[in-house]
Amino acid sequence: MKQAPLSSSAEDESTALRKNAANENLDFGILANRIGFHLRLAQAASFQAFRDEAREIDLSPGRFATLMLIGRNPGISQTTLAAANGRDKSTLTPILEDLEKRGFVKREKMKSDRRSYQLTLTENGRKKLAELTACAKRHDENLDRIVGPKDRAKFLKILQKIAAEVGHKE
Amino acid sequence: MKQAPLSSSAEDESTALRKNAANENLDFGILANRIGFHLRLAQAASFQAFRDEAREIDLSPGRFATLMLIGRNPGISQTTLAAANGRDKSTLTPILEDLEKRGFVKREKMKSDRRSYQLTLTENGRKKLAELTACAKRHDENLDRIVGPKDRAKFLKILQKIAAEVGHKE
DNA sequence: GCAAAATGGTTTTGTACCCAACTAATTTAC
DNA sequence: GTAAATTAGTTGGGTACAAAACCATTTTGC
Numbered sequence: 001m002k003q004a005p006l007s008s009s010a011e012d013e014s015t016a017l018r019k020n021a022a023n024e025n026l027d028f029g030i031l032a033n034r035i036g037f038h039l040r041l042a043q044a045a046s047f048q049a050f051r052d053e054a055r056e057i058d059l060s061p062g063r064f065a066t067l068m069l070i071g072r073n074p075g076i077s078q079t080t081l082a083a084a085n086g087r088d089k090s091t092l093t094p095i096l097e098d099l100e101k102r103g104f105v106k107r108e109k110m111k112s113d114r115r116s117y118q119l120t121l122t123e124n125g126r127k128k129l130a131e132l133t134a135c136a137k138r139h140d141e142n143l144d145r146i147v148g149p150k151d152r153a154k155f156l157k158i159l160q161k162i163a164a165e166v167g168h169k170e
Numbered sequence: 171m172k173q174a175p176l177s178s179s180a181e182d183e184s185t186a187l188r189k190n191a192a193n194e195n196l197d198f199g200i201l202a203n204r205i206g207f208h209l210r211l212a213q214a215a216s217f218q219a220f221r222d223e224a225r226e227i228d229l230s231p232g233r234f235a236t237l238m239l240i241g242r243n244p245g246i247s248q249t250t251l252a253a254a255n256g257r258d259k260s261t262l263t264p265i266l267e268d269l270e271k272r273g274f275v276k277r278e279k280m281k282s283d284r285r286s287y288q289l290t291l292t293e294n295g296r297k298k299l300a301e302l303t304a305c306a307k308r309h310d311e312n313l314d315r316i317v318g319p320k321d322r323a324k325f326l327k328i329l330q331k332i333a334a335e336v337g338h339k340e
Numbered sequence: 341g342c343a344a345a346a347t348g349g350t351t352t353t354g355t356a357c358c359c360a361a362c363t364a365a366t367t368t369a370c
Numbered sequence: 371g372t373a374a375a376t377t378a379g380t381t382g383g384g385t386a387c388a389a390a391a392c393c394a395t396t397t398t399g400c
Contacts, residue, residue: 028254036309046209068198068199069199073197076196078379088359090357146328158318163211163214249349257386259348260351265386286349342400347395352389352390355388356385362380364380366376367376
C-alpha cells in the first residue's frame with residue numbers, strides 16, 4: 001500500500017502512484033503556474049551554476065556584483081552600494097571587511113562626511129574584477145543560449161520591471 | 171528632497187558627485203546586461219513582497235511550496251520533495267521538524283522502506299495551505315500585472331527552461 | 341549469505357542574508 | 371546654538387540554505 005488515498009476515484013492512480021517514484025511525475029498544483037516559484041528555482045539554478053563556474057576564482061557570485069559596482073563607481077558609499085544590488089546594508093559589512101582584508105577594496109573616510117566611506121578598488125581588485133568578468137561572460141553565454149537571443153532583451157526587461165515594481169505598488 | 175552638497179570644491183567631477191547621491195545614476199557596467207544579476211534582484215524583490223503579504227499567516231514563503239507539494243502528493247518522501255522545489259534535502263530537515271511540531275504535517279515511516287518517511291498533511295495543514303494559496307494568488311496577481319498577460323506564458327517558460335537546463339548542460 | 345555500495349535522513353559547519361537596535365556624525369528646527 | 375531628527379555604518383539575533391560527514395537501512399555482487 002504505497003499511498004494515494006486522495007481522489008483515487010477521479011484521477012488515475014497510475015500517475016498518483018508514480019509520484020513517489022522519485023521521478024518527475026509530481027503534481028505541483030498551483031505552483032506549476034506561479035511566477036514567484038519559478039523565479040526562485042531559476043535563480044537558484046543560475047546561482048549555483050555561476051558558483052561552479054567561478055569556483056577556481058575563489059570569490060562568490062555575490063562579491064562579483066560588489067566589485068563591479070565599486071569598479072564602475074569609485075567613491076560609492078556602502079549604503080548606495082547595498083541599494084544598488086538589492087541587499088541590506090548590514091549584509092555588506094562583513095563582505096567589505098573581507099574584501100578589504102584581501103586587498104581588493106580600499107575604504108577611506110570621506111572628508112566631507114566622516115560617517116561614510118568612499119569605496120574604491122585597488123590594483124589587485126581591478127585584476128580580480130577582470131577575471132570575474134570573463135567568468136561571468138562565460139556564464140551569461142550559457143544563460144543566453146538557454147533564453148535565446150530573440151527573447152533576451154524582453155526577458156531582461158521583465159526581470160527589471162519586477163525588481164523595480166513589486167513590493168512598492170501604488 | 172535630497173541633494174548633493176558634498177565636496178563643493180574638491181576632486182570630484184559632476185558624475186562622481188551624483189553617484190553618491192543615493193539615486194539611480196550608477197554605472198552598472200556589465201551587470202546592467204547580466205541575466206543572472208537581474209534574476210537575483212527580481213527574485214529577492216518577489217520573495218520580499220510575498221513575505222510581507224503572508225506576514226499575517228506566519229509561515230514563510232519557503233514553507234508554502236513545501237505544504238503545497240505535500241498536499242498534492244501525499245506520501246511523498248523528503249528527498250523527492252527537496253528535489254521538486256530545488257533545495258538540498260538537508261535544508262528540509264529543520265523545516266519539516268517545525269511543520270510537524272506545529273501540527274501541519276505528519277511523518278510516518280514507510281513499512282516497505284524504514285529509512286524514508288511518508289509525508290502527508292494534517293487537517294490543520296490543509297487549512298493552512300488553503301490560506302496560503304489565497305495569499306499566493308494575491309501575490310501572483312501582482313506579479314502578473316507587472317509581467318503583463320501577453321508575455322506571461324513565455325516568461326514562465328523561459329524561467330522553467332533556465333531551471334532545467336543551466337548547470338547540467340548536456 | 342554477507343560484505344560493499346547505494347539510498348533516505350540527520351548533523352555539523354559555514355555562508356549569505358534580513359531586521360531591529362545601536363553608535364557616531366551630521367542636518368534640521370527652533 | 372543646542373536639542374531633535376536623520377543618516378552611514380556596525381552589531382547581534384535569527385532564518386534559510388548548501389556541502390560534507392555521518393547513521394541506519396536497503397540493495398547489489400558474488
